[in-house]
Amino acid sequence: MIITVAHQKGGVGKSTIATNLAVEMQLPIIDLDSQHSCYLFSLLRKEEQGKTLQVFTPETVEEIKGILKNMIHDKVIIDSGGYDNDLNRFALLISDIVITPVSPSQIEVFGLLK
Numbered sequence: 812m813i814i815t816v817a818h819q820k821g822g823v824g825k826s827t828i829a830t831n832l833a834v835e836m837q838l839p840i841i842d843l844d845s846q847h848s849c850y851l852f853s854l855l856r857k858e859e860q861g862k863t864l865q866v867f868t869p870e871t872v873e874e875i876k877g878i879l880k881n882m883i884h885d886k887v888i889i890d891s892g893g894y895d896n897d898l899n900r901f902a903l904l905i906s907d908i909v910i911t912p913v914s915p916s917q918i919e920v921f922g923l924l925k
Contacts, residue, residue, distance in 0.1 A: 812886045813879075815906040821893030824912045826852065829890035830864070838884060839865035841875060843899055844892040872901045879905075 816829040826848035833840045833849070834856075842849040853864040869875045875898065879887065889906065891899040903909060913920065 812907045813889060813902075813905055814886070814908045814910065815889040815891055815902045816910045816912070817889075817891040817899065817903060817906075818911050818913070819893060819895065820918075823893070823914070825893065826890050828910060828912055829888050833864055833888045834862050836886070836888070837862070838886050838888050839867065839882065841867045841869060841878060841887060841889045841902070843869070843902060844890055845894075849890045869898070872897055875901060 814832065816825045816832070818825055826842075826844055826846075829840055829842075830849050830852045832838070840849045840853075847868055849864070850866045850868055853866045857863055867874075867878050869878060889902045891902050
């Protein structure tokens, strides 16, 4: 099962949700956000001796395919970036579940509709 946290707007909490899901479900994360927030969260967790996270930061669709092919788990969390590109589109296409965080802000609702 592939769970992708996606929204076309940045700053809506995608990486926080993806990281928390990965920690609680003990699943690896594919971090597609150019800021690599999930990867940075994993470094902080390691420093604070929290549950470690397995985080991948692929740069191509082929790398994503390779990660999925070689995974031990049959489940993964994908943190998409807040922009349109081939990686984020591929993540949406292969996802079983897409979670889209939205707060009660008209701008975020506009972003969700887009």
